[in-house]
Amino acid sequence: MIRSTTNKPPFDVVRCSHAVLGATDLGASEQFYAQHLGYVVTERTPDALYLRNLECRTHHSLVLQRLPEPTCEALVWKVANEDDLDLASRWFQSKNLPAAFVERHGQGRTLRTCDALGMPLEFYFSMTSAPCKLQQYDDYRGARIQRLDHFNCFSPDVQKSYEFWSELGFRLTEYTVSEESNNALWAVWLQRKGGVHDIAFTNGRGPRLHHFAGWVPSVSDLVHSCDLLSTAGYVKNIERGLGRHGIGNALFLYLLDPDGHRIELFCSDYLTVDPDLVPKRWEFRDARRQTLWGMPAPRSWFEHGTPFPNVGVVDPLIKPQPVLAH
């Protein structure tokens, strides 16, 4: 069940900022992300790699931490103001959720907490500056990813995820309902920054991160990414695509990094800033929502995800199986 969100949110989230991912071999990660996908290396420390995309003006839009397991340590968000961090802290406490300020390299004050299903979240306002590479075309490499666009997560209870994030002021743009399950919400796309999503949830064993997504300016970049990866020893890292989702009209390519974290490269969505935008409803049975052109996805795409550390994973409440897997 969806609802209209007219209440003022308790604090102001500007946009998704970056994921912090466990990497078992930072060298392999750097080769994948920097050399082949074209991420810019802002800083290497013994224990972490700080990367940013071409239009990024600050220290990182992806953090890889040397860890024994390929977990997702945090989904990180930028808020509008320092004060929003205090508002956020109080709000999470009022929900009986953990909320503590932590130190993060390259960032100002950072609040660590989690969402209603336990996904680890961090919020900050200020980050160290870094040179924007948007017009340093000589530094363009590989996929030419311009910015982080969104996170996508498996949720065992999409209705609950939807309600939590709606209360934070995230607005629904598209959603899938399962008619076979009393019109239960099967997936939701939620945004803060004016595109189709900053975060999405899909019914599945979770909570787990399904993917994070980088926006590229053109389909040529998607094609070149495939060509480059497949002939540079990464053919098995190409999981799905090119294709077009009905949802969001996204032209997509899904990759798996050396640790199995999934990254989507995509171009083309649309503007969602109108407050009276009517969210687009899709039926679960309508296969076009996930593959407009009818191309099946591999089974792994429906099953594989990145766990959050120390967060129990459970089966979803509703059971319809995705179609068109091969």
Next chain:
Amino acid sequence: MIRSTTNKPPFDVVRCSHAVLGATDLGASEQFYAQHLGYVVTERTPDALYLRNLECRTHHSLVLQRLPEPTCEALVWKVANEDDLDLASRWFQSKNLPAAFVERHGQGRTLRTCDALGMPLEFYFSMTSAPCKLQQYDDYRGARIQRLDHFNCFSPDVQKSYEFWSELGFRLTEYTVSEESNNALWAVWLQRKGGVHDIAFTNGRGPRLHHFAGWVPSVSDLVHSCDLLSTAGYVKNIERGLGRHGIGNALFLYLLDPDGHRIELFCSDYLTVDPDLVPKRWEFRDARRQTLWGMPAPRSWFEHGTPFPNVGVVDPLIKPQPVLAH
């Protein structure tokens, strides 16, 4: 001189919505915009043509009115809420500017007023729905323009335009200063919806509309637009481009419609939602700001514009002449 804009705006403007332009021959306009640029015709009345772009979900994103002169009748804006119209009305009155509610076909309550230099403005919240064509690819034609992106105006007093629109909550993203004129503001780019601009002002005889701009998904659409227009009898309507502006990183094409109104087709800009985004400063002497690749623009591009009806046009306060005209 620029300033930081931290005050809450007096009312909430969501985005630029559409221009209302005088057209001396609606048939010729329809042939240009609908048949060749691919605008969707929502409605024809004896006196007006209502057009929309591919991702538009409402009645119009461009209105052409049968008029004896090719004027710009209004720059129209969507606000966040019905209440914002009343807040806006009071605010404009407090500034001793005209403010009256008017009837507009396909729109709800509409406030007509003007800015500090006399440019006619209209504000509304609700508009009649229309089918979104984004995934009706069979209806794609010509330039495949996806949405209105921004207005660009000549201002004889850019500092004054900047201050007025800043007070309305428009945030500066890029700007040009003239070192030869005591670092006076020579041009400003201002946004509400999270891109590089909803409106821009450039030093020049005005106030006049320089152009309105449609966003296209790829450079292929720009190339096809040139090919199509030049071989369908519109070669003289191609004024400038393809090229890349340094400002906004916009890949552009400028066209003149049958009445001489200028429309820019462009792709590629960047996200500007961060409240602490530092506006990018350009020197007037740096020709790359307006032509990254060094290609000169025709003189008409610096001189020709669309007048607003009954609005006096004056010479600019500062005088540096653009370079690289041919």
Next chain:
Amino acid sequence: MIRSTTNKPPFDVVRCSHAVLGATDLGASEQFYAQHLGYVVTERTPDALYLRNLECRTHHSLVLQRLPEPTCEALVWKVANEDDLDLASRWFQSKNLPAAFVERHGQGRTLRTCDALGMPLEFYFSMTSAPCKLQQYDDYRGARIQRLDHFNCFSPDVQKSYEFWSELGFRLTEYTVSEESNNALWAVWLQRKGGVHDIAFTNGRGPRLHHFAGWVPSVSDLVHSCDLLSTAGYVKNIERGLGRHGIGNALFLYLLDPDGHRIELFCSDYLTVDPDLVPKRWEFRDARRQTLWGMPAPRSWFEHGTPFPNVGVVDPLIKPQPVLAH
């Protein structure tokens, strides 16, 4: 086993010209090819539809004949000179193959014959002129196919097909051998006009036509074709793609027309005019030859083809099964 082809061919074939295909519903065919793929209709007769591509300067590059079965009536070739038709006639007779001059609408003298495996072939030199649409961009529709590029056929005896066509002066550019079958030839790509192929043969039940292929100028055209077909009721007609073949470096999309004839749209190959070009060898086991990016093809792509009328179809001599079907 491959061999070098230095002998002067018995007559001079310039290029593949067009296929003549049986269509059970010419209206449905016209809607698919003309309205959606953007073929130009040169002429409709009660029994046939004559279509051409954008750069075609003559009457047809595809002929659809009203027939009760979706057969391939002929693969048709342009020769260099009227005299070549007589040379060809004598040569086919010398091989004890049928050879008769027939009337074909829009063509000059036409020789009908068949190859060593019975595939029906026709040869002509002159064809009625038609306006070239290459610079009539206003007439561009759908896939924007610029020209016919090649035929691809199942052969039950690739070695025999290869030897026959080599003798006609077709030059090998790439080929697949099956190490599991004594390095038997599993597939060959053969050219006359300077690209990767005018005709190719792949091991399989045959002889049957696997597909004919149209060359498009860019990947944008492939993406738009998918978007257009999938939202205009033809999603089931998209069989495979987008993808990249290792062979020929072709960026491909495979479609099935309303009668099940397969058409490939592709861009990007390379020049093969050097007489000392060394053909590129691929191992059957190397899946990259048919899918550089590792995406599996549907089973139909390996099994379905268009029969030639009254030509017996037999199982191939060698048996390895293609990998990566889903």
Next chain:
Amino acid sequence: MIRSTTNKPPFDVVRCSHAVLGATDLGASEQFYAQHLGYVVTERTPDALYLRNLECRTHHSLVLQRLPEPTCEALVWKVANEDDLDLASRWFQSKNLPAAFVERHGQGRTLRTCDALGMPLEFYFSMTSAPCKLQQYDDYRGARIQRLDHFNCFSPDVQKSYEFWSELGFRLTEYTVSEESNNALWAVWLQRKGGVHDIAFTNGRGPRLHHFAGWVPSVSDLVHSCDLLSTAGYVKNIERGLGRHGIGNALFLYLLDPDGHRIELFCSDYLTVDPDLVPKRWEFRDARRQTLWGMPAPRSWFEHGTPFPNVGVVDPLIKPQPVLAH
């Protein structure tokens, strides 16, 4: 005056192979061609730089020689067979033109001679192999030029150039006549390998090389080349473009290398293998032939060229001036 060319040529030229250009600073040339345009360096010697394009399977498709002046030392051609070199030698001698076999690094037997107006030419059959980079996408850089496409020269006597090259078997595809000058030939496009040209001649002070041209697969490569060069310190090296020629339908970009040699990057032409192809006639007055979209070219484009060493340059016989220069 044009004529049909049915005679068998005296020897068989396959295609244009490479230019040998004088470079005053090989380091600067390597930075321009290898680092920024993406040429592959096959070999550096103290006195020369051997470069090749992505699909090139042999030692060089561009040779830069350390020389005090930026001359064009030779336009080099591949012939079909070793015997053709002997046939060529005899034919040039029969025309009282110099013809001598010379040593060229990386090539087999090479004949040096000149055309009727004195342009230095070289012919060879065999060249040392080099790895083809077409599917080594990891090595793609900058402009991603796939192959050499053609040479374009100023000729003071286009009729004479046309007659000489026609006799060598070069076939006319497009041409410009000057009605103001008794329909004199003003420009010709001549081909051997099946595209619009291997060599072209335009009326002007000459003989001089106007440019050599590399074929790129897509307009994205042209846009990226502009972006890259203009932000890497080469903005003055971008002379003209992007634009579309009416002639050849070429989407073009013209660059000047550090020595002032002009290189065109272009995509999109069409197939010309039909022996009965009717050459396309353009009127000199029709500006679309050189700029379909109406964008003027800089004056340098009409006036600047690379001289051949020790070859006198004279004014053209006919005098019409190109239009649309800025």
